[in-house]
Amino acid sequence: MPKTLFEKIWDRHVVKTIEGGPSVLYIDKHFIHEVTSPQAFKGLEKRGLEVFRPKQIVATADHNVPTIDQHLPIKEELSRIQVQALVDNTKKHHIDLYGLGHPYQGIVHVIGPELGVTQPGMTIVCGDSHTSTHGAFATISFGIGTSEVEMVMATQCLLQSKPKLMRINVEGTLNKGVTSKDIILYIIAHISASGATGYFVEYAGSAIRSLSMEGRMTICNMSIEMGARGGMIAPDQTTFDYLEGREFAPEGAEWEKKLTEWKQLHSDEDALFDKEITIAAADIEPMITYGTNPGMGVSVTGRIPAEADPKSLAYMGLQAGAAIKGKKVDYVFIGSCTNSRIEDLRLVASFVKGRKKADNVEVWVVPGSKQVEQQAIKEGIDKVFAEAGFNLRQPGCSACLAMNEDKIPAGKYCISTSNRNFEGRQGPNARTLLASPLTAAVAAITGEVADIREFI
Known part of the structure; x- marks a missing residue:
């Protein structure tokens, strides 16, 4: 079967x-x-x-x-x-x-x-x-x-209890400036913050297979934000290359044995899912949220929907029908378990190198681990950030959830690469706009919500 x-x-x-x-x-x-x-x-x-x-x-x-x-x-x-x-x-x-x-x-x-x-x-x-x-x-x-x-x-x-099963296929080639974070924000906006409730989701399709392991982790990380019990992606050579040689990965004969087992981990061709969705990668643009759940998202060039929840907009200080591009921001937070890996920091550094942050913005870059921090220093990323006026901090969850000293002040707008934008998530009365590391980086430089595609 x-x-x-x-x-x-x-x-x-x-x-x-x-x-x-x-x-x-x-x-x-x-x-x-x-x-x-x-x-x-x-x-x-x-x-x-x-x-x-x-x-x-x-x-x-x-x-x-x-x-x-x-x-x-x-x-x-x-x-x-x-x-x-x-x-x-x-x-x-x-x-x-x-x-x-x-x-x-x-x-x-x-x-x-x-x-x-x-x-x-x-x-x-x-x-x-x-x-x-x-x-x-x-x-x-x-x-x-x-x-x-x-x-x-x-x-x-x-x-x-065994959950229902859903497969989300993302097919085709991603547009310029579109990252894995944009993919998952697009999916959540497409099916809503409760659209996968009761399901475990498998992500598949050529666009998913094209992603690095860091990108795949970002996708699976936010599965919970559309109500899913979890998310998963079948392993391939990208997976195996990432794991080989890591501290607690199998070695020698044990590695070969495990590799044989892992190559069998895929959905059979005729396997049945309770629900299946297919999305064209070409339809996905750089995304940003405007409300108080991750499903309230639009393209950075889009407008806040007319039917958007009034209570949510009141908290955010935004208006239905308004453009999100050009909105001034106060803080930029690059970090969290969604986007704090070395690939994320490299991506941000590649854009901000030779540029300076806007005077009106405070930028926190928080690596996801000591190993990420040390790698960033080894590669000189710390110097790139320092020259741009970015504050490279030490590892932790930081301003993702304000359960520590890193809190966004009340009423301030923060473009964040984290995963949640609920009321008070980043601090009492803080206003959070979720986005990719690239969209966060361009906001840090311009001081407002901007379209990365105009700069690359």
């Missing part, structure tokens, strides 16, 4: 199916951070339980960490307490921690792939909704709640 990519991985991990109920799903890798793990550890201790398989857990500090002066004590009390709790809990339970000061520290969804921990065919969970990022490597990866974090710690399994 033909199977989808999702079904092939799911079926291999089902320990038991409960009649008329969920399945007991085995979890290969469990990523944890300082925000959703303390309560789970406390729950285990109350029940007198040990972590069942600590070597299948990888921990890092990312959400609460400052992005300047990381060698100093954390100023915000709650952040300091949460990060310290992670240090104490991982030490007590013998879990590998890549905390502040460690050369592998970084955003959880950046370090997993770059270290080779994330590998095709796995099931991966984390107490973070953007765990779907790892699906770029043909994994079933999704975010879980704190009680589920505790369940996986205790059993290495999780109760899960």
